[in-house]
Amino acid sequence: MIRAGLPPFFASSLLLHAAVFVAWPAGETQPLAQPATLQLTLQTVEGKTWPDMTAYARAALVSSENSSAPESAPAWAEADSPIPTATASETAGADKAASDAREASLDTNSLQAATDSDMAATTAVATAATAVKDSMSGAVMSNGSASSSSEFDAETVGSMHSAATPDAPARAEESGAVLATVRPALSLAFSPDQLIQRLHDAAATYFYYPPLARRHGWEGEVRLALHVAHDGRLSDIRVLSSSGHRVLDRAAIDCLTRVARLPDATGVPPSGMETVLPVVYRLIDTPV
Amino acid sequence: MRSRLFPLAGALLAAFPVVSVCAADERPVVVTATRTALGADEVLAPTVVITRAEIERQQGMDVADLLRFHAGFDIGRNGGPGQATSLFLRGTDSNHALVMIDGVRINPGTIGGAALQNLHPELIERIEIVKGPRSSLYGSDAIGGVINIITRRAAQGTEADVSAAGGSFGTTRFTAGARHASDGGARFGVEASSYRTDGFPPSTSSDVDRGHDNLGVNAHVGKRFSLFDIELSHFQASGNTEYLDFFLDPLDQDFLNSVTALRLEAMPAASWMTRLRLSQAKDEIDQNQSEDYAHTDRRTVDWQNDVQIGRAQLLTAGVELSREETASASFGTVFDEERDIGAVYLQDAIEYGAHRGVLAARYTDYDGFGEQLTWGVEYGYWLTAATRLTASAGTAFRAPDQTDRFGFGGDPNLEPEEARNVELGLLHRFSSAQRLTLQLFQNDIDQLIEFDFDAGGMINVAEARIRGAELGYEYAAGPWHFGAEASVQDPVSRATGNQLPRRAKRSVTASLAYAAERWQLGADVLATSNRRDSDFSDVVLPGYGLANLTAALSLGRDWTLRARVENVFDKEYELAAGFRTAERSYLLQLGWRYGGERGGS
Numbered sequence: 003m004i005r006a007g008l009p010p011f012f013a014s015s016l017l018l019h020a021a022v023f024v025a026w027p028a029g030e031t032q033p034l035a036q037p038a039t040l041q042l043t044l045q046t047v048e049g050k051t052w053p054d055m056t057a058y059a060r061a062a063l064v065s066s067e068n069s070s071a072p073e074s075a076p077a078w079a080e081a082d083s084p085i086p087t088a089t090a091s092e093t094a095g096a097d098k099a100a101s102d103a104r105e106a107s108l109d110t111n112s113l114q115a116a117t118d119s120d121m122a123a124t125t126a127v128a129t130a131a132t133a134v135k136d137s138m139s140g141a142v143m144s145n146g147s148a149s150s151s152s153e154f155d156a157e158t159v160g161s162m163h164s165a166a167t168p169d170a171p172a173r174a175e176e177s178g179a180v181l182a183t184v185r186p187a188l189s190l191a192f193s194p195d196q197l198i199q200r201l202h203d204a205a206a207t208y209f210y211y212p213p214l215a216r217r218h219g220w221e222g223e224v225r226l227a228l229h230v231a232h233d234g235r236l237s238d239i240r241v242l243s244s245s246g247h248r249v250l251d252r253a254a255i256d257c258l259t260r261v262a263r264l265p266d267a268t269g270v271p272p273s274g275m276e277t278v279l280p281v282v283y284r285l286i287d288t289p290v
Numbered sequence: 291m292r293s294r295l296f297p298l299a300g301a302l303l304a305a306f307p308v309v310s311v312c313a314a315d316e317r318p319v320v321v322t323a324t325r326t327a328l329g330a331d332e333v334l335a336p337t338v339v340i341t342r343a344e345i346e347r348q349q350g351m352d353v354a355d356l357l358r359f360h361a362g363f364d365i366g367r368n369g370g371p372g373q374a375t376s377l378f379l380r381g382t383d384s385n386h387a388l389v390m391i392d393g394v395r396i397n398p399g400t401i402g403g404a405a406l407q408n409l410h411p412e413l414i415e416r417i418e419i420v421k422g423p424r425s426s427l428y429g430s431d432a433i434g435g436v437i438n439i440i441t442r443r444a445a446q447g448t449e450a451d452v453s454a455a456g457g458s459f460g461t462t463r464f465t466a467g468a469r470h471a472s473d474g475g476a477r478f479g480v481e482a483s484s485y486r487t488d489g490f491p492p493s494t495s496s497d498v499d500r501g502h503d504n505l506g507v508n509a510h511v512g513k514r515f516s517l518f519d520i521e522l523s524h525f526q527a528s529g530n531t532e533y534l535d536f537f538l539d540p541l542d543q544d545f546l547n548s549v550t551a552l553r554l555e556a557m558p559a560a561s562w563m564t565r566l567r568l569s570q571a572k573d574e575i576d577q578n579q580s581e582d583y584a585h586t587d588r589r590t591v592d593w594q595n596d597v598q599i600g601r602a603q604l605l606t607a608g609v610e611l612s613r614e615e616t617a618s619a620s621f622g623t624v625f626d627e628e629r630d631i632g633a634v635y636l637q638d639a640i641e642y643g644a645h646r647g648v649l650a651a652r653y654t655d656y657d658g659f660g661e662q663l664t665w666g667v668e669y670g671y672w673l674t675a676a677t678r679l680t681a682s683a684g685t686a687f688r689a690p691d692q693t694d695r696f697g698f699g700g701d702p703n704l705e706p707e708e709a710r711n712v713e714l715g716l717l718h719r720f721s722s723a724q725r726l727t728l729q730l731f732q733n734d735i736d737q738l739i740e741f742d743f744d745a746g747g748m749i750n751v752a753e754a755r756i757r758g759a760e761l762g763y764e765y766a767a768g769p770w771h772f773g774a775e776a777s778v779q780d781p782v783s784r785a786t787g788n789q790l791p792r793r794a795k796r797s798v799t800a801s802l803a804y805a806a807e808r809w810q811l812g813a814d815v816l817a818t819s820n821r822r823d824s825d826f827s828d829v830v831l832p833g834y835g836l837a838n839l840t841a842a843l844s845l846g847r848d849w850t851l852r853a854r855v856e857n858v859f860d861k862e863y864e865l866a867a868g869f870r871t872a873e874r875s876y877l878l879q880l881g882w883r884y885g886g887e888r889g890g891s
Contacts, residue, residue: 198317211323213639214561214598223318248560249598280318
């Protein structure tokens with residue numbers, strides 16, 4: 003009968019299709035230039051602000067994976083990055099300088115806890131004067147370099163996040179400050195665990211499973227980056243890595259936006275801090 | 291857009307540990323929800339889900355064999371493997387359950403219900419059943435419920451498996467499958483399963499074995515592009531079934547059940563999902579000792595849209611166009627008919643605080659008998675975080691099949707059978723590990739089509755009312771899984787007051803499984819009360835109990851040995867008067883698996 007020939011026919015036909023489909027190029031390929039620019043930005047900040055060679059190496063590694071640019075990176079950095087100057091510390095308010103200094107001295111108290119790479123940083127801020135100078139220079143330098151990063155941000159990730167787009171320069175200033183100050187804060191005193199826990203507690207009431215994703219069985223992990231200000235306000239919420247489903251990404255941002263502010267922000271440094279919150283959307287099979 | 295963002299996000303991700311405080315301690319927020327059955331929002335309706343793990347554990351012969359271990363699923367079977375099998379879901383008729391493969395209707399347009407006896411579990415990923423009327427979404431036949439059979443699909447990475455099994459009645463079963471999904475969204479998979487059995491004599495008055503050969507093939511290939519996702523898939527079961535006719539003469543027939551589908555999915559906006567599916571479903575039986583046959587060939591275009599409005603509302607709108615070609619020759623009555631079916635449907639699922647609501651309506655137009663409007667309303671209220679109450683009402687219908695209209699005694703002017711169902715439900719979670727469900731329902735079905743001897747043909751004459759209560763309990767914790775279901779129902783013909791044939795008033799099922807690291811043991815039992823055999827006789831099929839045992843042993847990393855004992859107590863019982871069922875029987879399977887989940891569980 004004809005039917006006897008059907009299974010082999012379908013099997014071979016589908017295998018052929020499979021071969022063609024798998025061999026097909028994957029969508030549009032992304033331009034190399036943009037990520038390369040981003041890498042350079044971070045590299046510059048890291049390389050100049052804190053003498054953390056591990057971080058520098060890591061950034062270099064990333065950029066070498068993504069583009070052919072790493073060779074030119076140091077050159078670009080040399081040419082463009084401002085050297086810490088007195089002007090920088092003058093532009094900063096006296097209060098801020100003082101608080102930064104306080105924090106820096108606090109940091110030295112728990113030096114033991116610092117890791118090797120952090121130790122260099124902490125040593126660098128051991129005296130109040132140096133600390134102020136360094137952190138300010140970090141801020142200044144980041145302003146310069148991060149603005150290119152945030153433009154890039156707004157252009158590519160902008161469509162995905164709500165808070166980012168309005169004023170790129172302002173945001174750049176903010177994130178620049180973070181880049182500069184986060185390190186001393188991180189190694190010492192305030193535990194990131196506490197912050198994460200507070201985020202979890204605050205988020206618990208807001209997170210929901212988007213009905214569309216639920217219906218179609220979509221799951222995934224979206225990693226959000228956000229800025230926590232000194233007063234607990236959350237801003238600059240953006241997608242670091244997508245879950246693969248826009249509706250999940252958007253729901254995660256939406257929920258964190260609704261959290262708006264952490265009720266308890268003690269320990270958050272004056273300039274705020276940057277953190278990452280992964281959100282996992284998972285469907286349970288057995289409805290027990 | 292997505293493919294452009296991904297590498298960027300990756301770059302950010304890799305770069306961020308440098309500046310981020312919390313990179314080392316990223317405890318995720320985990321947001322969970324219960325997976326909804328059927329890809330539509332049946333959150334409030336009673337559902338049964340049979341997972342792949344459960345399918346592998348049970349080693350059932352066919353889909354009916356898996357369904358029967360849930361209360362309220364009565365099976366009628368004219369003998370052993372491959373023999374004509376009917377499912378009576380919640381006391382409704384055997385053609386009142388809509389069966390789909392990957393969302394494509396497979397019920398024949400010629401006569402009767404879907405060929406569950408031809409669908410073997412090896413190619414199946416999971417089975418989702420929603421009880422109660424679903425015609426407001428799916429159209430004809432969805433009176434007692436909807437069964438969606440989801441075939442296997444590639445998960446991330448590469449998987450392959452091979453198995454060989456042998457057992458009683460000269461049964462052998464070989465399966466092989468390979469699946470691959472790449473990060474780029476390309477995927478494919480092929481599975482094949484060959485089942486052969488000498489079977490046993492179907493009739494209690496015959497000693498002639500009747501065998502069944504079944505080759506199952508499931509294949510799919512798909513790719514996700516930046517703007518859309520495309521998938522081509524094909525499922526088929528084909529082979530030969532030997533049987534005995536009314537005079538116990540040995541005959542055999544060839545069968546083919548297949549679904550071919552091309553599916554395109556796209557997200558025009560972040561909260562709008564649109565899907566276009568072109569499908570073809572075939573159900574064919576050809577007799578080898580006569581010229582008789584029954585063929586259904588249904589081609590469907592289905593365009594469905596899901597739009598999430600805000601965070602709490604999901605709107606579904608769709609259009610479905612089918613052309614159904616049916617041809618049959620049966621004992622001298624021949625027909626070759628074609629009919630077009632068009633439908634539009636709309637559903638809104640709403641969540642508001644502790645309230646849940648679903649409103650649905652569907653307008654179906656048959657070029658044969660006219661039009662049918664069906665609707666459904668469901669409401670759920672979370673009394674506490676652990677307790678939910680539901681109330682629902684809905685209508686459903688079954689369009690007369692082409693045998694009703696053009697077969698022996700057929701009448702082209704028959705009206706559809708119509709059902710109205712009202713239902714109350716309770717769900718309670720004692721803990722994260724225990725769940726209790728209770729459903730009370732009343733389903734009134736009018737204009738049931740029957741052969742009337744006085745009229746000398748088919749007429750819309752009968753009425754049935756089925757009142758029932760279903761109780762379910764499920765416990766899952768650590769290595770243990772326990773489930774129990776009980777159903778009490780009163781399926782009666784309102785014309786005669788008789789119990790509807792082959793439907794039990796009471797049934798109980800239970801399953802217990804223990805999964806250790808290297809081995810697994812399971813038991814499935816069912817007990818059911820007596821059933822009338824048919825409307826035309828006073829024969830009563832006595833109640834019976836059945837117990838199956840299953841075991842699995844992991845032999846190293848990739849190998850698993852599985853065993854199944856069916857009918858442990860060697861109970862003699864009948865699912866149809868005069869037809870045998872399997873005595874105590876055994877099946878032993880050795881399987882090899884690469885990738886995916888490993889081990890005996």
